[in-house]
Structure formats: structure tokens, C-alpha cells
Amino acid sequence: MADQREEIARLKGLSRPSGMDRGTEPPKPANRDAKRRRGKVAPRVVVEDRPVRITVAPGSRFKGYEPFLVQDLVLSATAACDQRES
Numbered sequence: 001m002a003d004q005r006e007e008i009a010r011l012k013g014l015s016r017p018s019g020m021d022r023g024t025e026p027p028k029p030a031n032r033d034a035k036r037r038r039g040k041v042a043p044r045v046v047v048e049d050r051p052v053r054i055t056v057a058p059g060s061r062f063k064g065y066e067p068f069l070v071q072d073l074v075l076s077a078t079a080a081c082d083q084r085e086s
Contacts (some may be wrong), residue, residue, distance in 0.1 A: 047069075
């Protein structure tokens with residue numbers, strides 16, 4: 001069966017690529033337009049603005065505000081009491 005395919009390919013003028021020839025060609029890139037892109041990512045936590053009040057030394061001058069972010073991890077346990085009829 002394989003001999004017939006090779007003979008037909010030879011008669012049609014088709015060259016049959018070997019395994020080495022197939023490996024040298026880079027794979028075709030996927031359609032880039034079909035990819036779904038992520039939109040703007042919303043933050044997972046709520047950022048709350050809290051001004052920090054400190055006492056200022058006398059004679060100092062105000063140079064403006066400098067924002068900084070403090071991240072805190074809060075772990076809490078909750079318990080629920082359910083009742084059922086018996």
C-alpha cells in the first residue's frame with residue numbers, strides 16, 4: 001500500500017518530505033486575533049484613603065503629601081450556630 005502511494009506521488013511529480021524536512025519548518029502561529037485579551041484588571045481589595053495625623057515640630061514647613069501603601073493580611077475565624085428540628 002505504501003509502495004503504491006510513493007509510486008503515485010512520483011508519477012504526479014510530488015516530492016514526499018521525510019521526517020527531517022517536517023521538523024525544520026516552524027509551526028504556523030495561531031490566529032492572534034482570535035485570542036481573548038484581558039481588559040483592565042480591577043483590584044481585588046478595596047483601597048481606603050486614611051490620612052495620618054502627626055504632630056509637626058514648630059518652625060517646620062509643609063512640603064506636600066507623600067502617598068504610601070500599607071498592605072495588611074487579616075485572618076479571621078467565624079462560627080455559625082445552626083438549629084434543626086428533631
